[in-house]
Amino acid sequence: MNCQKARVLMSAAVDCELSLREEQVFLLHLSECQECKDELEEAKNTKMIIKEKIVQFKAPQTLINSIMELTSVTRLEQEDSVLFE
Amino acid sequence: MTAHGDACFKLIILDSKPFTWETMIFEPGRFQFMDKPDQTRHVKPGTKKETLTREERQKQLEFQKEAVVHLNSLYNYALHLTMNPDDAEDLVQETYLKAYRFFNSFERGTNCKAWLFKILKNNYINRFRKNSKEPGKVDYDLIKDFYHSIKDVQNDTSEADSDYFHSLLHEEVYQALHSLPEEFREVIQLCDIEGFTYEEIANMVESPIGTVRSRLYRGRKLLREQLEGYAKKYGFNTDTDQ
Numbered sequence A: 001m002n003c004q005k006a007r008v009l010m011s012a013a014v015d016c017e018l019s020l021r022e023e024q025v026f027l028l029h030l031s032e033c034q035e036c037k038d039e040l041e042e043a044k045n046t047k048m049i050i051k052e053k054i055v056q057f058k059a060p061q062t063l064i065n066s067i068m069e070l071t072s073v074t075r076l077e078q079e080d081s082v083l084f085e
Numbered sequence B: 001m002t003a004h005g006d007a008c009f010k011l012i013i014l015d016s017k018p019f020t021w022e023t024m025i026f027e028p029g030r031f032q033f034m035d036k037p038d039q040t041r042h043v044k045p046g047t048k049k050e051t052l053t054r055e056e057r058q059k060q061l062e063f064q065k066e067a068v069v070h071l072n073s074l075y076n077y078a079l080h081l082t083m084n085p086d087d088a089e090d091l092v093q094e095t096y097l098k099a100y101r102f103f104n105s106f107e108r109g110t111n112c113k114a115w116l117f118k119i120l121k122n123n124y125i126n127r128f129r130k131n132s133k134e135p136g137k138v139d140y141d142l143i144k145d146f147y148h149s150i151k152d153v154q155n156d157t158s159e160a161d162s163d164y165f166h167s168l169l170h171e172e173v174y175q176a177l178h179s180l181p182e183e184f185r186e187v188i189q190l191c192d193i194e195g196f197t198y199e200e201i202a203n204m205v206e207s208p209i210g211t212v213r214s215r216l217y218r219g220r221k222l223l224r225e226q227l228e229g230y231a232k233k234y235g236f237n238t239d240t241d242q
Helices: A003-014 A020-032 A034-053 A061-070 A075-084 B021-026 B054-066 B068-082 B085-101 B112-127 B140-150 B170-179 B182-193 B198-205 B209-233
Strands: B009-013 B031-035
Touching: A003 A020, A003 A034, A003 B209, A020 A034, A034 B170, A034 B182, A034 B209, A061 B068, A061 B085, B054 B068, B068 B085, B068 B112, B068 B182, B085 B112, B112 B198, B170 B182, B170 B209, B182 B198, B182 B209, B198 B209
Parallel strands: none
Antiparallel strands: B009 B031
């Protein structure tokens, strides 16, 4: 395997998406190519930065409520009680 | 829906936008009909429940268990796409409405989150993208404002790390991510933030897995370059405050 072929597998290596066979040849190449080894580390690191630094926001309560209402078993009852008051 | 003799019904509008008669024809997702209850009959709480069929109740329960649990992820994905909290809410609401209506077509045993993401993406394309700003143009001020307006007060003075990338601020990473062409940003988001498998991503972006692989590879490389740019700007200084 040469570097060009290794790069094709690089992202899948980061995400544990290689097939068994691919993994074997990929690791074999890494064992003899420092450049690709470094590149793999960089890619892993970049993924980690994204995971760490991108903040996940909490959905606003109003949205949660409206979705719950949409699918609520008791929705029809609630609608009725509003109408009767 | 049961038909009443007097054909009375209540119209429930599902969002706060202006509602016209055109809405009824062209945007059926924005409202629902509800039978007007028979005023002459007093309905005790709990009685109406029995009028729901067993299957309907089953469906609602299953939907809550399978689909509603992904609300936060969907909201965040919508925020990334629209960059606007109100639009994001609309988009998520519309997505759940549609998902609920077509819940029977959801293939049981597959990833429901992936299914919801795909619906949301399609809704986004239909609704927002055609009249939004040109794709590929990034408004950095908008990103900064958006990020500040919405983010919780968070303590960013993390332990001084020898790796200068740790000194990057949240909005810088966000900005770097948003500076990528959409095809790259999208797969990085779906993979690194949402944790979808390549197969699921391939399905969502309607491209072969090989394409997903190469987009992720190139996307991460581009991102890396962007982040290095920021790190250089700060002279690799880990003492950066916010």
